[in-house]
Amino acid sequence: EPEVTQTPSHQVTQMGQEVILRCVPISNHLYFYWYRQILGQKVEFLVSFYNNEISEKSEIFDDQFSVERPDGSNFTLKIRSTKLEDSAMYFCASTPNAQGRDGYTFGSGTRLTVV
Amino acid sequence: DAKTTQPNSMESNEEEPVHLPCNHSTISGTDYIHWYRQLPSQGPEYVIHGLTSNVNNRMASLAIAEDRKSSTLILHRATLRDAAVYYCILRDTQGGSEKLVFGKGTKLTVNP
Numbered sequence: 001e002p003e004v005t006q007t008p009s010h011q012v013t014q015m016g017q018e019v020i021l022r023c024v025p026i027s028n029h030l031y032f033y034w035y036r037q038i039l040g041q042k043v044e045f046l047v048s049f050y051n052n053e054i055s056e057k058s059e060i061f062d063d064q065f066s067v068e069r070p071d072g073s074n075f076t077l078k079i080r081s082t083k084l085e086d087s088a089m090y091f092c093a094s095t096p097n098a099q100g101r102d103g104y105t106f107g108s109g110t111r112l113t114v115v
Numbered sequence: 116d117a118k119t120t121q122p123n124s125m126e127s128n129e130e131e132p133v134h135l136p137c138n139h140s141t142i143s144g145t146d147y148i149h150w151y152r153q154l155p156s157q158g159p160e161y162v163i164h165g166l167t168s169n170v171n172n173r174m175a176s177l178a179i180a181e182d183r184k185s186s187t188l189i190l191h192r193a194t195l196r197d198a199a200v201y202y203c204i205l206r207d208t209q210g211g212s213e214k215l216v217f218g219k220g221t222k223l224t225v226n227p
Contacts, residue, residue, distance in 0.1 A: 031213060035159075043159060043202075043217040056213060091158045098213040100147035100206025103161035 002026040006092050006107035013082050013114055021077045021110045023092030032075045033093040033104070034067065036060070043091070049075065050098065082114045119203045124222045127193045135188040135221055137203030142183050147206045149215065150177065150188050152199040159202065159217070162188065198225045 005024040013019050025032050034046040047057045049067055064080045075094075079086055089111050095104040120138040127133040139148070149164040163170055163177045165186075170177040176189040190197055202220040 033214070035217075042219060043153070045214040045216065048213045050213075056211075058214075089158075093159075093215075100149065100164070103149065103164055104151075104159075104215060105161060106151075106158035109158045 002105070004092055004094055004105050004107035006090075006110050008110060009108070010111045011113070013112070015084060015114055016081050019079050019082055019112065021079075021090050021092075021112070023075045023077070023107055024073050025075055025092065025094035026096075026105055027073070029094035029096045029105070031055075031095050031098040032069070033095075034077045035091045035093060035106075036088040037091065037109075038085075038088045046077075046090075048098070055098075079112075082112075084114050087112055087114045119205060119218060121201070121203055121218065121221045123219065124224065126224045126226060127190075128226050129195060130192050133190040133193045133197070133223065133225075135190075135201050135203075135223065136185065137187070138185045139203070139205055140184045142205060143207065144183075145207055148177065148179060148183075148186050149204045149206055150175070151202045151204065151215070151217075152197075153202070153220070154196075154199045160199075162201070164206075193223075193225045195225050195227060198223055 007022045032049045037043045045058050047061045048055045066078045068076050089109045091106050091109045093104045093106045096102050150162040151159040153159045165177045178187045200220040200222050204215050
C-alpha cells in the first residue's frame, strides 16, 4: 500500500537554529499538508499546498515557517529560527482530491525537540 | 467545518464488535464524513469515509443515519491493535477550506 514517508523520524535542534522536515507524498496525489501535534494536544493544521503554491495556512504558520516542493517528489517544511514551543510531532499528509471525496494519507511523523 | 461530538472514551473486549458514535447535527448536504484513528506515537491513519450510504472496507464499516445527523464507526472484531484515538471529521466539499479539523476524538481501550 502506498505510504507517505517522513524523514527524519526524530530531530533535536538548538533554539534559534533552522530545521527542514522532509516528506515524500504518494506519487499520484496532488494536495499536500503539514500538521503538528504538541504532546498531549490535538492535531493542528498548519498549511496546505497545491500546484506549487500555498492554498491555505493557519495562524500558527507565521513568517518563520515555509514550505517547498523542490522537485517532483519531496515536500519540505522549514522552520527558520526554532523556538522551544515548536517542539511537537509534525505530520505530512497528502490526498488526490481536496474536496473530501478521498481519504487523506498521513506519514508517521517527525518528532522535533527544540532545546 | 461543521462540528462533531464524540464520547471521550470507550472500552471494548478483544474479538467483540465496537460501535463508535459520532453526532453531527449541523452537517450540510455536501459534507463527507471521515474517520481517522491515531495509534500511540503514530500519525493519523485513514479508516473510512462516506456521504450518504453505508460504507464497508477491510478495516471497518460506516453506518450513516438516514438524516445524516449522526454516524457510527463499526469495528467488527476488535483486536488489541485497534486501541487508538478515533476521530470523526466532516469535510465540506463545497467550501474553500481543504483542511481536516481534528477534535479530541474517542479513546478506545481494548481489553484482552
